[in-house]
Amino acid sequence: MRISKLFGKTQREIPAEAETISHQLMLRTGMIYQVAAGIYSYLPLALRALKKIENIIREEMDAAGGQELMMPVLQPLELWQETGRDRAFGKGLFTLHDRKERNLCLGPTHEELITKLVSYYVHSYRDLPQLLYQIQTKFRDEPRPRGGLLRVREFTMKDLYSFDADEEGLNQNYHRIQQAYQNIYTRCGLPILIVEADSGAIGGKDSDEFMAITEAGDDEIIYCSHCQYAANAEKAQSLKTKLDSEEPLPLEEVKTPNAATIEEVSRFLKVPSHHTLKAVFYIADGEFVFVVIRGDIEVNEIKLKNVLKCSELHLANEAEVTQSHIIAGAASPVDISNIKIVADSSVTPGVNFVAGANKPATHLKNVNYPRDFQADITADIAKAHAGEACPRCGNQLRVTHGIEVGHIFKLGTFLSEKLGTFFIDANGVSHPIIMGCYGIGIGRLLAAVIEQNHDAQGIIWPMAIAPYQIYLCPLYMDDPDIAAAAEKLYKELIAQGFEVLFDDREESPGVKFNDADLLGIPIRVTISPRTLKINSAEIKRRSEKEFQLVPLEELTTRLKELVSSG
């Protein structure tokens, strides 16, 4: 490709809109163009890289036994209502209707469709297992698109779905795809960390995320400094401060003027915050919920949402709290009736807590569970923090940020049961098919690669997904000898099968070198009167400072080595 003809120009200045590096670089190199918040056009350079990523994914999915197919973006809303996931996605689902007023949605993912499809063709254990995948545009109306391609509303995703007759089959496929994913990220030049994850709106049991570790990421990861434990903060567990064992004492009411927050109460009564109980109020699908948790621990709303099995959850506002006759600042689970109480598992083993008394400026000492109050639900709804102890080995937990570039789920049977996707086993007994699903966001993967492969000058493409392999950079193109030599070399390299970006512009050396660095093509080949005089060309890798002079007759051999070594 000749740069003079390439659609899309490089930009010297950083667009004001862009904050993250990958976003800035993709705009400056002319890879993407923003159409609306979280919606982009992909220009030729970006598309070439995206296609390379897609092909790597295809190769690995096929090698793992996957079969590619294609399903529509436009889907009947009814199908989503059947599984109830229209509510799970909530406002994230783009909905529309056709001329006959039939309700449709733009698919945020394709489990419903594939499950229906499989139920049409698969009826016997002999038809299982199946690994089906698609690379498709998906739509999610994200509350806040951000960071260029990091979080968008319209995106290309590879999604593979596994269908098995038993748990063992699911586990095998899960591991097989997990390995294939490792291969994909390695080939794309992207180091990743696998973390335990919450399955969110997709649903299901186990799930693991593939994280590219970078501060630009919008996911928080809790990991152990010692063992292999790593989890998304949405799901992470930790061991909290242990309480001393003591005998339960009788309830005692104390006046606590001007002490409403945990910090104030704790200071006023001279008890550590982990010896207090905090009351937090939520509205879960319209129902008021009283959450009790130890004073030093925060509520993890994702966990709470899962425990409550609700689709919409928010903190109760002042009016909602008052309406439920709760005394803010002195609320207590003791003697509360007709309100659902959820207790964190930190609460039940504790002894002699300080809690509110449901009277203004009054607290209770020596509150004990279950003597003084009971909970409708007791579960782990606690947030894990860096500095706390690892749930596996007890060593210190740390925190970092990452970009979720892949997510795999053991779905189980909830979709197949709802959509009637059953098979007959060898004994003639009917069972729901056991499912798994495995997604990779292609554009986000591309952005993550740039986040991790750049310097102050620009992108440093890994060879496998670079839009071009070689940047042919002749200096002084207004010199007819140079122009002729460059044209000849360009044709030769093309004939040899190289992917060449030919900087055929009559620009100054500075401009050309800077654009070469910005665009980040892995190998730069420079010719000039200086090199031609000694019948040579200069080869420089984008990732290295040094260049080397190579005689023209050895050039293609040398380039082949470099291209194949990555």
Place this chain on the structure above:
RNA sequence: CGGGGUGUGGCGCAGUUGGCUAGCGCGCAGCGUUUGGGACGCUGAGGUCGGAGGUUCAAAUCCUCUCACCCCGACCA
């Protein structure tokens, strides 16, 4: 949804106590001189100042409404 910010040629910005024909840099077009890390000179094209309404002799500038985009938070009573 809440909070903060920004909208002025393709990009980055200035101009906003109302006042002449709305500027600057980059980029773009033409000519010339240059040329191993973003050269220089001259000439030129390109803007209903996000949109609507209002105030005024006069609005990029003041008022009202609205739209878009970016950032932060989606949180402890």
